Amino acid sequence: MGLGGGFLLTIYNKTTGEVWSLNSREAAPAAATTDMYQGNQSLAQRGGLSVAVPAELIGYWYLYERFGGYLPWRDLVQPTIDLCYNGIYVNSYLATILQNNKDVLLSDAVLSDAFIDPSTNE
Structure with missing residues (x-):
């Protein structure tokens, strides 16, 4: 949900x-x-x-x-x-999911805005 x-x-x-x-x-x-x-x-x-x-x-x-x-x-x-x-608090599980999908996040402007820190690209 x-x-x-x-x-x-x-x-x-x-x-x-x-x-x-x-x-x-x-x-x-x-x-x-x-x-x-x-x-x-x-x-x-x-x-x-x-x-x-x-x-x-x-x-x-x-x-x-x-x-x-x-x-x-x-x-x-x-x-x-x-x-x-x-x-929200990013626990180790969510951090792993985000890291494993970093290429997807970076390739989409909306997702990148939401999940990527532009100063570190992380």
Whole structure:
């Protein structure tokens, strides 16, 4: 799970016997076509054309609205906002993944902006 993706959810209420499902999976962009990767399948795996429209956050909002929440919405999302502004701790596993994919990060301007320090190229 992560805000760049989506999820499927099923809720079973034992008291009422009600089953409720939500499909909040990511979707193809409006301009996507069935043949957009023809001749170059790697476009489906890396770069801007491989990105779907995320639906995770709107799914969380829908659940919050439908089933109510005991906390204000802001209190639920503030920790994530803080991480976005302040960054995260890079543990040894993530550091290894980033190092092993450094060539991919350097070859993509958006990824490079997010993950590469321009003063050290690391």
